[in-house]
Amino acid sequence: MKKIAVVAAAAVVAFPAAAHAQAYVQVQAGLDSVSVEGESEEGVAYGGAIGYDFALTDNWFVGVEGSIDDSTTKACVSDVLSIDDEVCVKTGRDLAVVGRIGTKLGEASQIYVLGGYTNARIKATYDDGVDSFSEGDNGDGFRLGAGYRLNFSENMFGKLEYRYSNYESDFSRHNALVAVGMSF
Template sequence: MKLAILAGAVAAVTLASPALAQEDRTAGGKFIAGAIVGLDSVETEFDGISESEEDVVLGLTAGYDYETESGIVFGIEAEYTDSSVGVSATDFDVPGDRVSVNAGRDLYVGGRLGFRPGRNGILYVKAGYTDASIEGEYDDGTGEISDEVSFGGVRLGAGGEIDLSSNYAIRLEYRYSDYGNLELFGTDTGLGVSRNQGIITLLGKF
């Protein structure tokens, strides 16, 4: 998924750069805000065995970008997304038991660094901190218990941005988030949680 998204972003920016019309000067600072839609794939891994499940992710983003005269872009951004992805694993503690993990809201704050290969496009990388809310359920065959926790991780991403006009743009982006091991009921379950996302963002720039 990530290779297809990155290749699509590079191709879109490269092809769009000479074709779209906008103001000649792009340097300076702008506030940005936008709506996010994409595919969310949450993966759990335990004892070398991994499972994943995909669903739609929706959200909002806001931030600030500054572009130099040479076309280097520096940005900061915050993001709120929500997903209904759920994954489960069996036999992770005792034979026949089952643990399920359901993703909830995800908060992100981080930075972007990019460059403008043409007048109407930007290629960029990003990194930051992500805090996910996850609900866990455990059933050992004698009863079920549940817990909801939030825990942090690191997000890395890359993508392309195409200017639709001087005040609007669209992004195609891949990002990977690693949350480490899931802790439920005050115990480290040893269940590693990560997610891959491919998203499209429609941005306004002001």
């Protein structure tokens, strides 16, 4: 999976002069629904992405995108082992590199599908009022999704995007995001 990230990054660097290619940056936020072993919690995902799209034809394009997100999703349970103790599990940063393929719907809009590699962090903490400790772990996985982009002007755009990510150890997430960005 990590080789995919290296190949995708190399593609961004190797093809900057391609005809009709377009770089972009965006900020994004939306719903984050995380499932671990069948139990799910919801929060807010937020982050940013950079990408590069290449025209295949007048209507079709392919692209590569790298993103970093975080989330407010957290679950806590009190009185687990003793009175006044608490165990919490929180999602951490989520890194991803995906490929995209899509088509124009008109002069100002596009639809696309995406797929690629993702790596997310989960952190568990325990606090009994006197002592506390935490432990974190990263999970590698894959991401699939689809989106819609609407150009507001020559350089500004908005996106609606759905993403499904599946990691190790029965850990997955669904995101429904809204993004705004600039093309260069």
